[in-house]
Amino acid sequence: MLNLDSIYASLSWHPGSWRDKERRHMPDYQGKQLPAVLKQLSRLPGLVDESEILRLRRALVRAAEGKEFVQLMGQRDQSLNDASAASLDQRLKALESLSRYLALMLGQPVLSIGSVTGSYGRTQPQATEILGGATLDRYFGEMVNCREATPWARRPDPNRLLWAYEASQAAMQVLRNKESAVHTTHECAHLEYEEALVRRARNAKFYATSASLLWIDGCNLFNDSCYVEFARGLENPIALRLSEAVDPGVLIEAVEQLNPERQTGKILLIASAGDAPDVLGETIRVLQARRSPVIWLCDPLNAQDSRRHTASLAQNVAREWDQTLRLHRTVDSQLHGIALEVRNSDSNRLAPEPDENPGAFFDFQKTLQLCSHLAHVYRESP
Numbered sequence: 001m002l003n004l005d006s007i008y009a010s011l012s013w014h015p016g017s018w019r020d021k022e023r024r025h026m027p028d029y030q031g032k033q034l035p036a037v038l039k040q041l042s043r044l045p046g047l048v049d050e051s052e053i054l055r056l057r058r059a060l061v062r063a064a065e066g067k068e069f070v071q072l073m074g075q076r077d078q079s080l081n082d083a084s085a086a087s088l089d090q091r092l093k094a095l096e097s098l099s100r101y102l103a104l105m106l107g108q109p110v111l112s113i114g115s116v117t118g119s120y121g122r123t124q125p126q127a128t129e130i131l132g133g134a135t136l137d138r139y140f141g142e143m144v145n146c147r148e149a150t151p152w153a154r155r156p157d158p159n160r161l162l163w164a165y166e167a168s169q170a171a172m173q174v175l176r177n178k179e180s181a182v183h184t185t186h187e188c189a190h191l192e193y194e195e196a197l198v199r200r201a202r203n204a205k206f207y208a209t210s211a212s213l214l215w216i217d218g219c220n221l222f223n224d225s226c227y228v229e230f231a232r233g234l235e236n237p238i239a240l241r242l243s244e245a246v247d248p249g250v251l252i253e254a255v256e257q258l259n260p261e262r263q264t265g266k267i268l269l270i271a272s273a274g275d276a277p278d279v280l281g282e283t284i285r286v287l288q289a290r291r292s293p294v295i296w297l298c299d300p301l302n303a304q305d306s307r308r309h310t311a312s313l314a315q316n317v318a319r320e321w322d323q324t325l326r327l328h329r330t331v332d333s334q335l336h337g338i339a340l341e342v343r344n345s346d347s348n349r350l351a352p353e354p355d356e357n358p359g360a361f362f363d364f365q366k367t368l369q370l371c372s373h374l375a376h377v378y379r380e381s382p
Helices: 004-009 034-042 050-064 085-106 159-177 191-196 226-231 248-258 277-289 310-330 364-380
Strands: 069-074 110-115 128-131 134-137 183-187 198-200 206-208 213-216 238-241 267-270 295-298 335-341
Touching: 034 159, 034 191, 050 069, 050 110, 050 183, 050 295, 050 335, 069 085, 069 267, 069 295, 085 110, 085 159, 085 364, 159 191, 191 198, 191 226, 213 226, 213 267, 226 248, 238 248, 248 267, 248 277, 277 310, 295 310, 310 335, 310 364, 335 364
Parallel strands: 069 110, 069 335, 110 183, 183 213, 213 238, 238 267, 267 295, 295 335
Antiparallel strands: 128 134, 198 206
């Protein structure tokens, strides 16, 4: 029998090496139940297999060469109830319809990556908050606790990790039965869960089997990040979602750590020009100078205020796409695709708290209109 502890000890990286870094933005579990749940998860089949991840890597190489346009869409904050066959079927039909329409408008294949299942965890800046004079655990997504502001509902429950796995497993089975071309993605927010689902293939390489692609939020790109440490040893493609708060130097270091061999199709960067086009432009130039191949996606909703009127929001989003595309072409860079928060009417997502910014999003019809606009600009711009 293989002694995995001795094998891991001989490596500079192993699935649990992130634990040697500073832990940030994750829930604090009470009691002794979590290790037993993680051990159970580690013995279950992976949700995606090596072949699915490698197929996405090959498709991303084609995207980097300009042969496919990347469409990363879906709902980042999902309910466990969204895993029903009917709900998943509606989300898949929407994403597949959008990719077919976009491919027709662009005149080239579209690579569809969808947040269609597994987005049950979220990053929070602090583990607790004060509501009504009481200190409560923050809501970390349905794989951790409940949104209701009560001590019992907010207490992190390790059993919910198993519920999240079961919901994702059922959804993946639906995807395979339908032979869907949509690749799965979600935020790499709950590192204990992600670690438990890492599997080592026959080629001795490690794969995160919770989704084909994992993305890291900008607030988790800090110096000596435990999230970057976890992801750097994986064969999965990794996306970094940037914001104006991300230090360019920290970002460049993260890209180098995640892709030291400079493999094409490994790293995706999700960013828009926003209010700091000079910063994005300089970041592009530095990566070009270092010959670090990245796939650039524009998230035109990222900096938008969801409380604006829909018409104004649509205009602002289209303008953000145009500005980001122009910036890339000005610095002789290629914008490879779009990332967009899209929600369906069937979503079971609970309403946000009164003081919570729910984030801007588009429904299917608004997304269709945006796709028409971005395709026209993408084709016509020099």
